[in-house]
Amino acid sequence: MSDQPTIKAMSFGAGVQSITEALLIAEGKLEKPHAAIFSDTGWEPAGVYATLDRVEREIFQPLGIPLYRVSNGVIQDDILNPDKMRAIPAYTASQPYEVKVVDRWGLCPVKSCGWRKLRQVKADSAEGAGEMSLFAVETADLSDMDGLFDLIHLIPLGATLSEVDARAAQWAPPSDIEIEEGDLEDEYVAASKVAAALRRAGLRQVPGPHDPCNSTGLVATASHTETKRDYGMLNRKCTQQYKLRPILEQVRLLLGAPIGNEILCRYCNGEGKRVAPWRAKRGETVIGDCSVCEGLGTISRVGPPPAGAWAEQWIGFSTDEIGRVSNRGDTKYSRSRYPLLELDMSRAQCIEYLEARGWGNVTKSSCLGCPFKSNAEWRRLRDTDPQAWAEVVAFDKAYRHGAGMTQQRYLHASCLPLDEAPIDVRQPREWKPTTVTDQVYAAQLQRAEDGDPDGCSPWACRSGRPVDDAA
Template sequence: MGAGVQSSTLLALSAEGTLPKVDYAIFADTGWEPEAVYAHLDRLEREIAKPAGIPLLRVSSGNLRSDALNPDHRFASMPLHILNKDGRPGMTRRQCTGEYKIKPIKKKVRELLGHPYPSRIPKGVFVEQWVGISTDEFHRAKDADVKYMRNRHPLLDLDWSRADCVRYLTSLGLAETPKSSCLGCPFHGNAQWRHIRDTSPSEWADVVEFDAAIRQGNARANASGSRLLGEAFLHRSRVPLSQAPIDHVTAAERAALRLGEGEADELENGVADGCSPWSCRGDVDAAVQDDFGLAA
């Protein structure tokens, strides 16, 4: 239950009986979701889940933002945009989905099965887990990596696209379902950055402050002397977020960044509208560096 368009659709279809009633909906909270996501999640619980008798469980591995800035905390790195000392661009590894989404979900699933870690789950005991993948991203549908979870993709069974989901949610009065991704996700496009800047000054100040704070790597790496060999940024242009060209992509910027039309569209609209645990949409082609704070 990421609280984005597709997962909100699955919950509503289950609640109304179009799909079988699920036993639980699990929301993995990174601690750094947009205010609109938390508000939407509360509304889903109040208006959709509770009336249908579906418990909406909230799980967490901690606060992603705070952990990145805490020198005493091991940090699972975000896919930050890196500018190396020789001018080459790169990205740090994406570990945040595994640490802040998949890990707490698996922990809760094991508890629901009655076999919390480190107990062994008997053969043949498993949950059927619904994942919100629509037809326009069918290639991202994949199996879980453990035997006690079996993924199913009901939207593919229904042959529903994201547009179908939006129309359905609109019919329920949920037209303003937000994009489900961390507030400071480096995969945001310019449109999402503008939306934060223009609609929520406090959240914009938050991400600008975080962007400046991680310029030389995460706090723990810096404290241990493993400084980032380059500079880290939230925005793809690899300039401070407060100065990033988020209002439009000019021809000169496109040429400077060596972007094709498709890549320019990605810069505007983002890699995609969120990060699903078993189908993180943030796949990138840029060279991935060893670690946040240990880049080569």
């Protein structure tokens, strides 16, 4: 591979950083790339398309830089199409359910219960109170099995004291090995600790299963119920599918790759129609467009570029995004370059630079329904573009239930329908979260308030989870 790139291609997202790059090129502070590439998800705010047109007209055309608008489909239509397996990273929530939360624990009411006796073993201060680590009965947290009870469950229930002693002897480490904390400690020391605890509890064997206390020696003596929902988030694959992939395809074409021969689609046997495999799995028989060939029956893929040809791929990360730099997006035929990092420009400097040149107030590039929006962005959409807002609200509703999913999907972090979501208030200030569930939820709301400062980049994790590895 030659040291010199065959072409220089600029990834143009129509946001603050990439417009700064375009103006720097116009001012001669950066050399001219061969092409600028914008990947269009089909769901950008009107302001982004307007900016795109303006940049093309006022900057790229006078410089003779072609702007390629590439696309891999209209994201919001694809997502709602049951014959396509596409998604955006929505917030998910289960249906509300009740859980019992124990406020107080007491000893197993059956006096003869061996587990109860073990709970009553007093730690021997000579051996170090922490060593035995018995639970303080009233505040016991059964999920915290770090102490003796964790070790006991490494020994078969019902094992006799002499069997436990024998195990301890068998597991004793050779004298030249130092026992480390953790795994080895568990293996070598469990038996001896358990043997010591059994002796102090006056037991001759590890107790057998005891249902009343679930073999823990403890029962709940006071409890209340809480309503819970489980929250999560779907993986982000959209950036890879809708942004990175079409950009790399265009790069290959620019490098001279062949368009590729049309071959029969083997997923639908060239018919263009099929029952999507994920639908068939659910027992559905509806025939729809084949998602692989998009209903065409044939596939033609852009091939690999000629040997040795490679592209320098300009990515507009500013200095505050240095943590996002990685060669993840590099391929056999493209290498990343970061012009704004070379010029040591931060996002704030880019904004200042743009404002000074009449390019202030650049709309952030991101899908209209992108769940990584901040509350401020949701408000802006609602208050400035009622039609787009109505569409996104409808999309949010339509996206709620995914076939085969038990969780519901939401665009807003509150896991409420978008038109009911608290996008106007800073919830955590008005409402003091008390339970752990509340706190998780409050953190999620705070994240919604703050949002991400940047748009969605094909090249790295500018928002939410990282994009998948490059194709």
